[in-house]
Amino acid sequence: MSQSNLFILMVIIHLSFSQSERGKECVCDLKNLDPPFPKNELTKVETSALQCIETITSEKMTDLDRLMLGLQQRIKQVEENVIVLEKEDDRNLYGAVSLRIIELEIAEIQDLLDKLNRTTQNYHHLSVQTAAQLDAIKDTMLELEKFDKMQVIKRNRERRITKNLEQCKKELKATAAPPTVSSARCGLGRVVSVAGPRTYSLTVFTSYTYGAWGRDAQPAPGDENKYWLVVLSTSNIYGNFIRQYGTLSTLLLGIGPKDTYISSTNPTTNTIQGPNMVMYGNALYYNCYNTYSVCQFNMTTGAVSTVALPKDTGYSNKFPFAHLAATYAYTDMDFATDELGVYVIYATTSNFGNVMISKVETSNPPVLNQTWSTSLHKRTATNTFMVCGVLYATRYLDQETEEIFYSYDTKTKEERFDLKINIKKMQTNIQFLNYDPRDHLLYVYSDAYILTYELIFQ
Incomplete structure (x- = not known):
């Protein structure tokens, strides 16, 4: 839910009037037939949305990719070194040194695997927690949307979908051929x-x-x-x-x-x-x-x-x-x-x-x-x-x-x-x-x- 939608809720107050005459003055009693707008609920949604933004950053989202890429490169390097060792292995000192290098590289791969496992577990916990927060935000916003008697949110949503659809059609029609x-x-x-x-x-x-x-x-x-x-x-x-x-x-x-x-x-x-x-x-x-x-x-x-x-x-x-x-x-x-x-x-x-x-x-x-x-x-x-x-x-x-x-x-x-x-x-x-x-x-x-x-x- 975007912040623009958080603040676009508009409240139309249903009023009832009663009129009485006191002496020479006309007195009107004003009564609101709708329940009061739950401002505190909107504040909670804003706070939850800000917490999500602070928790899930682009840096965190790329940590897993970096670790996976690093692990792939390390494994590829070890495979190449093993092929070289197989060709040069004449049971002399040079082969022993190469084997020791491979052992060190395998130890580094194990360290990367341990870090990857820890990161994956942390991200799983973060994913579950964030999903629960988003579900709660969605439910609250659906309740708050009932106060939008003029259906401003609905019309904005329809306009946004229409705009995205037109943009998609425009991109599909782009047929310029690159140079040969x-x-x-x-x-x-x-x-x-x-x-x-x-x-x-x-x-x-x-x-x-x-x-x-x-x-x-x-x-x-x-x-x-x-x-x-x-x-x-x-x-x-x-x-x-x-x-x-x-x-x-x-x-x-x-x-x-x-x-x-x-x-x-x-x-x-x-x-x-x-x-x-x-x-x-x-x-x-x-x-x-x-x-x-x-x-x-x-x-x-x-x-x-x-x-x-x-x-x-x-x-x-x-x-x-x-x-x-x-x-x-x-x-x-x-x-x-x-x-x-x-x-x-x-x-x-x-x-x-x-x-x-x-x-x-x-x-x-x-x-x-x-x-x-x-x-x-x-x-x-x-x-x-x-x-x-x-x-x-x-x-x-x-x-x-x-x-x-x-x-x-x-x-x-x-x-x-x-x-x-x-x-x-x-x-x-x-x-x-x-x-x-x-x-x-x-x-x-x-x-x-x-x-x-x-x-x-x-």
């Missing part, structure tokens, strides 16, 4: 929808709403399971370190991170500026501090190499991503990975603030290869990503929905503005979004939460 991606290029077909989120978790950096995360799109041997996380820890604009985790479960649980610093202070030369960055070939690609250049940070050596974009490229908040209500600060340059490599997406004054796409060759130092001009104005989009050489752009629809509305095919140079592929948001803003060609997932950083979505191909 040649199977010869990636073998994926066309993007038809976005499913998920598959992962949804609050980071340990709860106060930093701007950041990025993901996997290396072309990892070194042995680093296939690693994940990286960057938070913009200064004014939601600058960052100077990359945090790495061995697996997704350790990232979600905040276990055993390894920090690599680009610089000791923030902001300064080579500092990360803006939330859009990618990891490719053991190097982080990002917008260098206060310049129109691409930075390449080698995760092993700590060396930084740069390549400059055109001199009229927007930077330092000149051409950020935006929507009608707000802009995403310092998002002038976006970086993307796909099956073909690394790209930088930006805007220039010579192209009237419209999006430019440049292929970044990942040599050392990096160099710019082919560049494409589009007619998409950068401030009309909130994010971009690449799939099989096709650029996709998203825009803000409302607090719950982001829409993939635009595409540009770098092979055919075809543009589309009518895709209408929705992404269900868990938080209001999406500060970072990138496609991983290894698992076909979109990695999202949204108001300090990290999420993944699955791209569905026809």
